[in-house]
Amino acid sequence: MFTGIVEEVGRVRRVERRGDVTSVDIDAGNVLEGLAVGGSVAVSGCCLTAIRIDDRGFTCELTPETLARTRFGTALKVGTLVNLERPLRADGRFDGHIVQGHVDGVGRVAALTSLGESAELAIEAAAGAERYLVEKGSVAVDGVSLTVARLAGPRFAIALIPFTLAQTSLRELRAGDAVNLEFDVLAKYVERLLAWRRL
Numbered sequence: 309m310f311t312g313i314v315e316e317v318g319r320v321r322r323v324e325r326r327g328d329v330t331s332v333d334i335d336a337g338n339v340l341e342g343l344a345v346g347g348s349v350a351v352s353g354c355c356l357t358a359i360r361i362d363d364r365g366f367t368c369e370l371t372p373e374t375l376a377r378t379r380f381g382t383a384l385k386v387g388t389l390v391n392l393e394r395p396l397r398a399d400g401r402f403d404g405h406i407v408q409g410h411v412d413g414v415g416r417v418a419a420l421t422s423l424g425e426s427a428e429l430a431i432e433a434a435a436g437a438e439r440y441l442v443e444k445g446s447v448a449v450d451g452v453s454l455t456v457a458r459l460a461g462p463r464f465a466i467a468l469i470p471f472t473l474a475q476t477s478l479r480e481l482r483a484g485d486a487v488n489l490e491f492d493v494l495a496k497y498v499e500r501l502l503a504w505r506r507l
Contacts, residue, residue: 310350310393311404312446312453314476315339318351318365320388329369332384336365339392348409350393352477353451353488354378355409378411379450379486389477391451404453405446406493413437415449417485418463420478425470429478433462433489439499440491448490452476 315338322333339349340361347358349366356368375381396402415437418430431449433441441447441464445456452472458465473479481487 309396310355310407310409310451311396311402312353312407312448312451313393313404314391314452315393317475317477318390318392320384320386320390321365323384323386328372330375330380330384331367331369333367334365334390334392336392339394340366343394348395350391350395350407350409350451352379352390353407353409353448353490354380354411377413378488379414383486389480391476393451405448407448407451407453407490408493409451410490411488412440412491413489414486415489417481417483417487419483420481427468427473428457429466429468429481431464431466431487431489433464435462437489437491438462438464440495442495445495446492448488450477450487451490452478 318334318336320332321335324331343358343361345358345361348355349358358366359369360367370380413434415431415433418432421428438459438461441456441459443456443459447454447456454466456464457467468478
């Protein structure tokens with residue numbers, strides 16, 4: 309489990325496709341502390357397994373399922389910036405919200421509007437996704453725990469403070485870019501429970 313509090317921004321240094329598996333090397337520093345082979349890392353909100361670790365970063369593998377459900381299927385190349393977070397420790401502080409690293413879908417950036425030092429990020433989610441979104445509720449965008457400021461159908465807006473812009477890859481977003489979205493797991497469980505009650 310993760311919290312959506314990004315520890316550092318890494319950079320993709322190699323992408324290699326072998327058969328149906330895509331191997332990715334990511335430059336990293338902070339998240340290497342305590343990371344072991346077989347350990348999990350949230351990479352722009354997607355929980356991946358470190359299969360190799362060196363002094364520059366780590367390597368993970370992506371299956372066709374991961375590529376189909378995330379922005380990595382179309383937006384993963386050398387030089388890409390990625391948000392990195394290690395799993396929450398049992399004795400750690402819970403600062404964000406519950407993030408599983410299970411991407412629900414891909415959204416599209418409608419606009420990233422500068423408001424001076426802060427900014428507003430508008431995202432178009434897939435039709436039907438609005439049922440998981442509530443004003444002032446939580447959503448993970450590329451692994452960053454954020455608060456929904458406004459809703460208009462499947463489009464939602466988020467206010468970004470200067471710290472978030474400086475400490476995450478969100479500052480690089482442009483209109484049309486794909487982003488990984490994970491909706492609040494509590495909303496998904498409530499929907500599932502209500503569906504069973506109607507049967």
